[in-house]
Amino acid sequence: MAPSFVAVAATRLGVGLIYAIANVILPIRLLIWDLALTLYNAFAPLLPENKVVPEGRPGANGLWPQYIPPSETDSRSCCPMLNAMANHGIFPRDGRNITFRDMNTKVRETFNFAPTFCFFVPHYAADMLNRNYWTDKFDLSDLNAHNCIEHDASLCRVDTFHNPDQSKPARRLIEEFLASGTGPNGDITTSDLSRMLGKRRAESKAKNNQYGQTTFHKLFGASKCVYLPDSPAFVLTCYSGSTLLTICGGRTKDLRPMLLEERIPDEWQPRIRNPGGLTMATFQTTVIKVELGIKEEVEDTLRLLRMGGIGDDAKNQ
Template identity: 50%
Template sequence: MFILFKIFHDIAFFSWDLGLTFVNLVLPNRPVGKVTPEGHPGYGGKWPEYIPPKEGDSRCSCPALNAMANHGILPRDGKNIQFKEMGRLIRTTYNFSSSFCYFVPHYAAEKVVKKDYNNDTFNLDELDHHNGIEHDASLCREDSALCPDQSKPHVEYITQLLAHATGKDKDGNPLLTMKDLAKYSSKRRADARSYNKKFTLGFIHRMFGSSNSSTMLTIFGGRVKDLETVLLEERLPENWESRVRGKMGLTFAAFNLTVTPVELMISEKKYLKEKAAKEANKDD
């Protein structure tokens, strides 16, 4: 009976998501400056006051969720959050679609924290069960085997990531591209595998890693200046709004049009080969 329900649930979800994807193709985009809905935090680029977390506050390995708590969009202490409410607030803050904002909190409730999506609450740090959503070879956190507290950014990794940017916008500002993120992901996976004796990274967590890259490319447009603020300070820049302007928001289907290419371009073998060649050239 449960399996039958799961099949119908998944069919309904993907039909809903594809429907929203189609609507985005036929309706005009949201105007620049009005991506965040009126009456919600961030409308017109005016975000609530940023207050860094204090001792005892709950934070997790996701900079985007931490930023929402730091601005008071989620509870500032990061505690007693309703799954449905988190989804609604992610939608208005980052312009993910309603289908996406159902899927992610539902997955977190069911698969990660083992709680009831409709009735229970959670703290942000509960999302960091290792190999739930949190995973090894993160682009902005050390592996949990080396740093159990996943709430704080790892500055060295983030600085290296942003330094990989090779793209430029029309004004000449640096942008991260798919190739940049795939190249740095290759480095992080190979390096982490070499020094973390407990390293694991199965298929689902490789896809989670590339999903984080996709968020940087879509919601944040790959813009290094914005990502520097979001990843290092876990703060939303002044006058910032989501770079996704689709009327229905970023759907799961559209999101995966970025996730999959990034993942396919990642190659630890290529990174290690290039690294060995550079070291050989130094020795000559």
Template identity: 30%
Template sequence: MSSSNITSTTLGIKVLSFLTSILAGGIEAYAKLTGQSEDKEEDHTWQKPGPGDRRSPCPMLNTLANHGYLPRSGADVSLAALMQGLKRGINLAPDATLIVGLKALQASTTTGSGSWQSWVSSWVTFHLDDLNKHGVIEHDGSLSRRDVATGDNHSFAPEIWAAVLKVLGDDDERISIEKAAHMRGFRIAEGPRMSPGGFSMSREDLRSSAIETAAYLRVFGRGTEGGAETRWVRVMFEEERLPIEEGFKRSDKPLTAAEILELQRKVEAVGAAPDPK
């Protein structure tokens, strides 16, 4: 990447971060006025989803719902609740949360009833399983889910995840940016074979995929240098719980949109993955 492109990308990251920060501030202020900023769930012990609980294709959102940082039911998640839950659970900054939250609303099926407040609320809420809708947040090429053509694009798929882990190897205690990029690249390259019924990723899907990789690197790693703890990442993907028992601690420093987008750029800059076979 040329120096001019790097400068342009850096400026774009700063502008996006600034704009989302302004919007996030407004949502947080509204949440305080309406009492939505209060943590109504005191017990954040992990609990398996019960019958009727809604879950998404995103292991991190499911994890936070399983701990009660998001509604355990997975229903009627507001932008304010999303920001507060991600902040309390992993200290994700509001501007970073909105990268996901604003897209999630595009898939929302929540509806209001009765009062005008109920209708307004329905415009800024979503159910976790609304995110199963293909082409909004969910996309082919997931590290741990099957593709939409298979008929189930949201349940954890052990065989997909196991194939991706082969790229990492058995001895790596941490996942570097390069290894994370190779894991992502392998899954995308193998997509047509894993999903013979159809596989497709748009430019936006590829960008979302890189952001998702950047997010777990930042949450479980060392700043913008990668190095995510492998066992922590595996617990989140495989069990959908925070790896507190394994030593994970919520970052004292908010994880910002600028940091995640910087990691995204680094992930995308890595070349093709070697064949793990």
């Protein structure tokens, strides 16, 4: 006998409700966990400079497994640090069949990001790729899907419009970025990063006529305001770029091999020494400082206001 309308409707509503509750509970649990870790970090003593990577894990005491550059058939991504992990054999060297859960654990051990970040980002990546975080695997090149997580105006890759292969470092851009440091020893500061991100966004806008045509952009265009960049997708450049200031301390000496060769230098250890790792809350303070310092975004917004208002522009998206 076919199930009654009431049974079908009740099942659908029940399952929908469970999903909705789970979707609300997960971020709340993550937020509480992250705040607890941030609090713990505020009081716990820092790890010794040369002992941030846990004992027994790749990179402990600054001893990184052998670096082997990728072959033409290896899978590589638009993320220099995930590629570096594969180049050192922390991920499979061919860059294939990595579980999202393994990405979580290994990124945490290698870079001392907090467990909350290491859960959130791979989970987000799995969602964006329409995979299951708990059971599925991915190849590094899967992350190159344009406007999924990969996006235009990056510091280390030219736009997909100019080069669809997002797996290889863009030497000219990286050299320019490394030369932009105004800190001690030419290291990268927060304002250097804001300046270079602004420059990349302006370049992309001028030379890439597909720039800004993301679903994100269309969906969120109407919410554009004085403080927000063109699209939330582009805020991601700011997130990934900010790892260079936090985890790598902006040190160009280390960033050169990391970005150009996707190699972790001998004896390198993460600059974040808190035992709870770099939490999302703490990371956010750097990201906000960098994003709010991008003067091109303010100039654009003022230009739009002069041209007749942000609302009009949003209608034209």
